[in-house]
Amino acid sequence: MQQQIDKDLKEAMLAGDKAKAETLRGIKSALLNEAISAGARDSGLSDEQIQKILVRESKKRQEAADLYKQGGAADRAAKELDEKATIDAYLPEQMSEDELAKIVDEEIAKVDGASMQNMGQIIGAVRGRAGGAADGALIARLVKEKL
Secondary structure, three states: OHHHHHHHHHHHHHHOOHHHHHHHHHHHHHHHHHHHHOOOOOOOOOHHHHHHHHHHHHHHHHHHHHHHHHHOOHHHHHHHHHHHHHHHOOOOOOOOHHHHHHHHHHHHHHOOOOOHHHHHHHHHHHHHHHHHHOOHHHHHHHHHHHO
16 A cells, blocks of 8 residues: 555656645655554555554544634635545545444344443444444444444
């Protein structure tokens, strides 16, 4: 995944796509910072670790866009959403709420006498099955509703 980001950055720079190049530079910086803090600068990060960082960066862009919209800065919000779209291109397609609800139902059925006390266990099991294809907040909301 790291090589794809590097390749896309080079292509964006050659094509003169300043917005995409700037976004990809920011991603590379976040990945490098994470690699240094994890002590993996030489070995690099796994695709799973990169995916987690990309999800976090995407979420930051969405939150910033929401705040800009509330503040009346539509142009800045649009810029943040463009960056989010660039980042999301590297992430797996997100599961629909219906697909995720089905997994939640299956995991709740596995727990004997499921209650709010088992919420963490169920969320963990759903996250394990869904991987990076589901938002943690959505999983938590669905589990809470069904318990």
